[in-house]
Amino acid sequence: MAYEFNHYYELQNVATGKYVNVLGNHEDGTVKNGETVNLFNRTNNPDQRWALENYGGNGNVRIVLQRGEGWYALNYNTRNANCIVWHLNTADDIDTVIAAVQVESLTDTYYLKLRDRDTYLTADGTALKWAAYTGEKEQMFTILEPGTSSDGSDSGADSDTPDSKLVTKFIPAYKDNYTKSRKAQGGTISEITIHHCASILTIEALGALWQREGRKGSSHYGISETNIGQYVHERDVAWTNGNWEANCRAVTIETSNSGGAPEWPVSDTTFQTLVTLVADIARRNDLGKLVKGKNLTWHSMYATTACPGPYLSGKLQELVDKANTINGF
Incomplete structure (x- = not known):
């Protein structure tokens, strides 16, 4: 190289x-x-x-x-x-x-x-x-290359789980805020879980949260307007859903809000970026046609929380329909 x-x-x-x-x-x-x-x-x-x-x-x-x-x-x-x-x-x-x-x-x-x-x-x-x-x-x-050893191998990673090429910036989470190797935990990717940040955050600000020692939380991706941050490789388990089994099978996305409570809205631009990323994840991981509540899930399905907020919760079917259209369903 x-x-x-x-x-x-x-x-x-x-x-x-x-x-x-x-x-x-x-x-x-x-x-x-x-x-x-x-x-x-x-x-x-x-x-x-x-x-x-x-x-x-x-x-x-x-x-x-x-x-x-x-x-x-x-x-x-x-x-x-x-x-x-x-x-x-x-x-x-x-x-x-x-x-x-x-x-x-x-x-x-x-x-x-x-x-x-x-x-x-x-x-x-x-x-x-x-x-x-x-x-x-x-x-x-x-x-x-980050994550490889001096002999060119992928230092312990599951090389059959690639990441999205749509990512604007990779900001790796602190090593104790996620679990290495989804495969080693017996997990395979079968769904995408949607979250909101409950805040107006850049992808860098969200990344800084996941880099905090002792945070005990992370996500695979984060979206703010046209920017997509990645914090945990898809081959690894992000700690996002508040449910271990769900974490082991999900690729998780945090979505920045454009306003606060009670609706926690998301801008149109951020939503369209979310659609594009969801379609990309579904296509690469062979999830087939997305179905709300099955292979397109959300945080409150797994934990006692209002996440992903009223606004985004009301747009999940639209998210599924638009992502499926991109992927030809």
Whole structure:
């Protein structure tokens, strides 16, 4: 795999097997200048999602992650040569422009050298520093598609359950807010369950809720206007329905409201995005013709709740009819 620019990857250190990670708690989706970058076990968290931004060709890149509205680059701490992040708008080239140098003997593996300082990103235990060239494995980093291992396999995932290509942004839920491998739980996808957020939320704000340690909740998808967020892979079990058996068989969708109680309305644009996503999920998972109350369900069928709210509850048959029309039923 030759890396692509502006595509998210994980960076695995060859010596430690751990992943380049922004240290700290970023539940609100923000990162500050100067935050430490270290090595950590894989978390499926945005703090380990990095994109390589082309910077003038010849293998020169900035390695960046996006949190909130900001883009932050791997950066040289001039006080102690540690690796930190710095906002692109104020980052200095000398501290951020990296030459990615292919390691000849290892696939998709690179030395990451600061072009203007001639120092290399280096593992020091779980710390990351910029140091003189050694050529040792501590200075080698494999660029991986998120969720894959260094041999290219899908690290424990059920590869026969693909996700929607309609997704605007993947914002992975905290690892203890869902259950890995629907297949291992004896579950198969047989329905889609509709929820509402009981709030006006962006897909990023909903994602921040599912990234909160101790939240004990998640959804596969979230919709706000034309944007679709994904937080849990369809192959895994999201904790959304308040019912374990229903969670094991459902793909769940949280829908942002456009107003509050008592009706909890949803905008026309958000509703149409919901129709499109429901049709896509049904088609990919061979659910056939959707039937309200059978393979198209809603939260209050499984828990004592008013979710998905009066407005959306009144439009579920319309949702089924429009999704079925898209899929040719």
